[in-house]
Amino acid sequence: MSVAPVRSRIRGVVGESVERPDAVAKVKGEFQYGSDLNREGMLFGATLRSPHPHARILGIDVSGARRMSGVRAVITSAELPTRELFGLMKLDQPVLATGRVRYAGEPVAIVAADTAEEARVAARAIAVRYDVLPPITDAVAALQPGAASLHSKGNVIEDVLVAHGDPDARADVVVEGEYELAMQDQAALGPEAGLAIPRRDGGVELHVATQWLHEDLRQIAPCLGLPESKVRLVLAGVGGAFGAREDVTLQIHACLLALATKRPVRMTYGREESFYGHVHRHPAKLWYAHGATKTGELVFVRATIVLDGGAYASSSPAVVANAACFGAGPYRVPSARIHAVGAYTNNPPTGAMRGFGAVQSCFAYEAQMDKLAAKLEMDPVVLREKNALRNGDRIVTSQPVEGSAPVAEIVRRCADLPLPEMEIPRDPIGLPGGAGNLTFGEGVRRGTGLAAGMKNVCYSHGFDDFSTARVRLMRDERGPLARVHTAAAEVGQGIVAVCVQIARTELGVQRVEIDPPDTTIGSAGSSSASRQTWMTGGAVLAACREVKAELLSRARRTGRSLDDLPALLEEPIDKTVTHRHPDTEPRDVNTQNQGHVAFLFAAHRAVVDVDVDTGLVKVVQVATAQDVGKAINPLAVVGQIEGGIAQGLGLAVMEEVQLAEGKVRNASFTDYLLPTTLDMPTVVVDLIEHPHPDAPYGAKGVGEPPTISSTPAIVAAIRAATGRELNRVPVRPDDIVFGAPYRSGWRIRPGDDPRGAVRA
Amino acid sequence: MKLTVNGDEREVDAADHESLLTVLRERLGLPGSKNACEQGECGSCSVLLDGALVCSCLVLGAAAADREVRTVESLADGDRLHPVQRAFVDMGAVQCGFCTPGLVVSTYALLKENPEPSEQEVREALSGNICRCTGYGKILEAVQRASAGMYGR
Numbered sequence: 001m002s003v004a005p006v007r008s009r010i011r012g013v014v015g016e017s018v019e020r021p022d023a024v025a026k027v028k029g030e031f032q033y034g035s036d037l038n039r040e041g042m043l044f045g046a047t048l049r050s051p052h053p054h055a056r057i058l059g060i061d062v063s064g065a066r067r068m069s070g071v072r073a074v075i076t077s078a079e080l081p082t083r084e085l086f087g088l089m090k091l092d093q094p095v096l097a098t099g100r101v102r103y104a105g106e107p108v109a110i111v112a113a114d115t116a117e118e119a120r121v122a123a124r125a126i127a128v129r130y131d132v133l134p135p136i137t138d139a140v141a142a143l144q145p146g147a148a149s150l151h152s153k154g155n156v157i158e159d160v161l162v163a164h165g166d167p168d169a170r171a172d173v174v175v176e177g178e179y180e181l182a183m184q185d186q187a188a189l190g191p192e193a194g195l196a197i198p199r200r201d202g203g204v205e206l207h208v209a210t211q212w213l214h215e216d217l218r219q220i221a222p223c224l225g226l227p228e229s230k231v232r233l234v235l236a237g238v239g240g241a242f243g244a245r246e247d248v249t250l251q252i253h254a255c256l257l258a259l260a261t262k263r264p265v266r267m268t269y270g271r272e273e274s275f276y277g278h279v280h281r282h283p284a285k286l287w288y289a290h291g292a293t294k295t296g297e298l299v300f301v302r303a304t305i306v307l308d309g310g311a312y313a314s315s316s317p318a319v320v321a322n323a324a325c326f327g328a329g330p331y332r333v334p335s336a337r338i339h340a341v342g343a344y345t346n347n348p349p350t351g352a353m354r355g356f357g358a359v360q361s362c363f364a365y366e367a368q369m370d371k372l373a374a375k376l377e378m379d380p381v382v383l384r385e386k387n388a389l390r391n392g393d394r395i396v397t398s399q400p401v402e403g404s405a406p407v408a409e410i411v412r413r414c415a416d417l418p419l420p421e422m423e424i425p426r427d428p429i430g431l432p433g434g435a436g437n438l439t440f441g442e443g444v445r446r447g448t449g450l451a452a453g454m455k456n457v458c459y460s461h462g463f464d465d466f467s468t469a470r471v472r473l474m475r476d477e478r479g480p481l482a483r484v485h486t487a488a489a490e491v492g493q494g495i496v497a498v499c500v501q502i503a504r505t506e507l508g509v510q511r512v513e514i515d516p517p518d519t520t521i522g523s524a525g526s527s528s529a530s531r532q533t534w535m536t537g538g539a540v541l542a543a544c545r546e547v548k549a550e551l552l553s554r555a556r557r558t559g560r561s562l563d564d565l566p567a568l569l570e571e572p573i574d575k576t577v578t579h580r581h582p583d584t585e586p587r588d589v590n591t592q593n594q595g596h597v598a599f600l601f602a603a604h605r606a607v608v609d610v611d612v613d614t615g616l617v618k619v620v621q622v623a624t625a626q627d628v629g630k631a632i633n634p635l636a637v638v639g640q641i642e643g644g645i646a647q648g649l650g651l652a653v654m655e656e657v658q659l660a661e662g663k664v665r666n667a668s669f670t671d672y673l674l675p676t677t678l679d680m681p682t683v684v685v686d687l688i689e690h691p692h693p694d695a696p697y698g699a700k701g702v703g704e705p706p707t708i709s710s711t712p713a714i715v716a717a718i719r720a721a722t723g724r725e726l727n728r729v730p731v732r733p734d735d736i737v738f739g740a741p742y743r744s745g746w747r748i749r750p751g752d753d754p755r756g757a758v759r760a
Numbered sequence: 761m762k763l764t765v766n767g768d769e770r771e772v773d774a775a776d777h778e779s780l781l782t783v784l785r786e787r788l789g790l791p792g793s794k795n796a797c798e799q800g801e802c803g804s805c806s807v808l809l810d811g812a813l814v815c816s817c818l819v820l821g822a823a824a825a826d827r828e829v830r831t832v833e834s835l836a837d838g839d840r841l842h843p844v845q846r847a848f849v850d851m852g853a854v855q856c857g858f859c860t861p862g863l864v865v866s867t868y869a870l871l872k873e874n875p876e877p878s879e880q881e882v883r884e885a886l887s888g889n890i891c892r893c894t895g896y897g898k899i900l901e902a903v904q905r906a907s908a909g910m911y912g913r
């Protein structure tokens with residue numbers, strides 16, 4: 001049975017670069033993002049946030065705010081319909097601070113008013129009396145026995161031990177190091193935004209820019225005191241996400257205000273509030289020891305990793321697990337002990353960001369691999385090739401890597417990509433400092449570095465991971481048409497194009513339309529963990545195959561040819577399928593089992609010019625080889641890779657949410673620096689396509705690996721250029737000029753429980 | 761106050777402190793110009809004011825009185841995309857698209873001034889437009905394609 005003759009006429013199928021279905025609306029300025037939503041008679045919401053990272057609330061006086069012009073509702077924790085808490089993985093976060101605030105920026109009260117300005121002014125007029133408490137801002141300190149408890153069960157959010165092989169393994173050569181990563185912001189350009197519309201049945205409809213409609217629904221409904229059936233979510237246009245929209249931000253607040261006022265309410269965060277409103281990437285402190293034979297075979301990896309979860313858990317448990325599971329990298333390691341702990345502190349909450357725990361450990365283990373190569377006097381590329389995971393090898397959780405694991409190939413192909421033609425330029429514009437004209441090149445050194453990384457795709461550790469798709473094949477006056485309905489959040493990554501391509505390929509129909517994602521269909525899971533192509537792509541594929549089977553049976557029954565689609569589609573065909581990947585196992589004590597579905601691998605090579613006098617860095621080129629399984633839309637795959645590298649570059653040399661005593665010091669794009677066209681180098685991409693047998697068309701997912709090993713590659717290049725240790729990112733000019741390495745102030749033997757740390 | 765927006769004379773009531781961006785988005789029903797930072801740092805709000813490229817979030821609405829504003833909404837001719845827009849679509853320069861209207865307007869302004877910019881000139885000209893999704897590679901290619909499209913090369 002084949003529909004090949006039909007398919008051959010179809011353009012824009014799987015494997016071809018296609019135009020995104022939303023691209024035209026986006027270039028015309030017509031695409032409707034969350035912050036563009038409008039309704040007749042709508043009110044505007046605003047949030048009052050705590051200025052203190054840790055305090056008891058003694059009293060809140062809203063009387064002044066209530067009397068102000070245009071104000072329609074003021075809600076504090078006293079007016080909430082329920083005492084329900086929310087949270088992605090633990091219900092630990094109050095909708096509005098109740099008696100206590102745990103981070104600077106925590107919502108304390110919300111206001112709805114006729115104009116955005118009136119709402120903001122009224123929120124500021126709410127008088128809160130605080131009893132300020134000392135904040136805990138060092139995650140290692142938070143874990144020590146004497147530390148004040150920030151939550152009823154103490155300050156440990158999650159504690160994951162990976163114990164593999166021989167705990168007493170000895171090696172000829174050992175290298176140790178301690179590392180730190182600062183807090184990174186996702187900095188999606190579209191601010192958090194949503195519009196809540198009260199319904200006649202007492203329920204509410206929320207249009208919101210999010211990564212996961214159904215998970216929002218699960219958290220929102222109980223906090224409103226409503227059954228899920230009375231809350232409907234519709235995806236508003238999403239201006240980038242990168243993990244920041246995995247958590248609830250303004251969703252519950254907007255709904256509460258709409259229900260209280262019986263009017264539509266729009267909430268939009270400004271940039272500053274966005275920095276307080278969403279979770280960030282976990283800052284991390286890591287202590288590592290690597291042991292190897294004289295000839296460079298890895299013998300053991302020992303590591304202790306402390307992740308700062310901030311005031312509430314968010315997705316910290318899974319981030320901690322990832323940091324531990326992938327803590328040895330894409331290498332064969334016979335013995336490992338990796339102890340990762342996530343701690344509650346009074347810093348802003350942290351959660352999902354592209355790379356999700358794998359970013360933190362990769363920075364450390366790749367620095368370690370270079371140290372080891374130096375000590376062994378080996379080429380770092382050869383050391384990596386020698387230890388690279390191969391198909392069937394077990395990672396440190398004892399899970400074999402199956403399907404596609406071309407690590408040595410990735411490393412070699414990346415290392416062999418053409419280097420930039422240009423020598424260190426003469427013209428200052430091309431040198432570090434650029435238009436600042438800071439050098440004529442006297443102090444500029446060039447360096448090259450390489451790093452490789454790995455991560456899981458899809459959800460792990462027994463989570464019931466699924467996506468639902470409905471595919472309808474019909475005809476209208478213009479001929480056959482397929483409609484695809486899923487709840488998958490298009491956040492920029494291009495899942496809408498993937499769904500169109502799959503439907504075209506499977507059904508042999510040119511016209512495919514995507515229905516707006518909402519909660520009237522089953523969950524698609526989150527647009528995260530590089531999983532939508534695998535999961536929602538897989539669901540669309542399965543639904544299309546059911547549609548096709550029905551088509552074929554109609555053809556058989558009626559004796560018509562498949563080319564006679566209009567006749568076969570007198571009645572539309574409508575199939576809904578829920579797609580699951582093979583089960584994974586929940587974590588056991590030593591994290592030694594089949595916890596993950598499959599693994600993603602990439603390698604990056606960076607070339608940098610560094611001005612050793614000013615400490616400024618110009619990244620000249622990043623080259624990458626990545627195994628994507630199969631590129632469904634190659635143009636978009638390259639776009640994901642280049643964009644992910646930009647975020648890795650940001651973490652390497654400029655991006656840091658600066659905290660002082662728990663308060664964000666740089667909550668603006670003026671002070672939080674993002675890579676621009678002048679910072680991003682040329683990127684050379686080598687796509688490797690070894691199809692994974694369980695994935696649709698073999699496509700493994702693309703989004704995260706570019707952000708994982710690009711950071712350590714760039715830092716390795718800066719080390720090569722300067723000889724500095726550079727064990728902290730982002731690398732600051734002072735780190736280069738003065739060369740003082742980062743020191744955590746704690747003594748921990750790599751692999752030990754951080755709860756036994758002593759002050760250095 | 762009165763101003764000309766995309767060729768039409770418009771009259772609008774705007775509070776003194778309101779930015780041109782807010783006036784466009786909230787008062788004139790033109791949300792195409794975006795509001796990513798409202799601090800002059802990202803370029804997502806780029807418009808042409810009397811032909812000059814500005815960040816509309818940094819211009820007071822009142823300052824646009826009796827002047828001419830062009831926004832992203834004016835570039836396409838109905839269903840026919842402007843060559844800059846076409847190039848952004850074709851070259852894969854659009855992901856989430858939040859930066860796109862600003863980049864399209866900035867690119868248009870650049871290519872009006874300089875029909876065949878070098879790569880370095882493009883990088884300089886667009887350095888005020890932040891894109892968090894693409895890493896700029898496809899955007900730089902789109903600008904070159906747009907230059908060819910606009911000047912029929």
Ligand code: FES
Binds near residue numbers: 795796798800805
């Ligand atoms: S919104 Fe105007 S520059 Fe960012």
Ligand code: FES
Binds near residue numbers: 239853854856857892
């Ligand atoms: S496409 Fe998302 S910010 Fe540029």
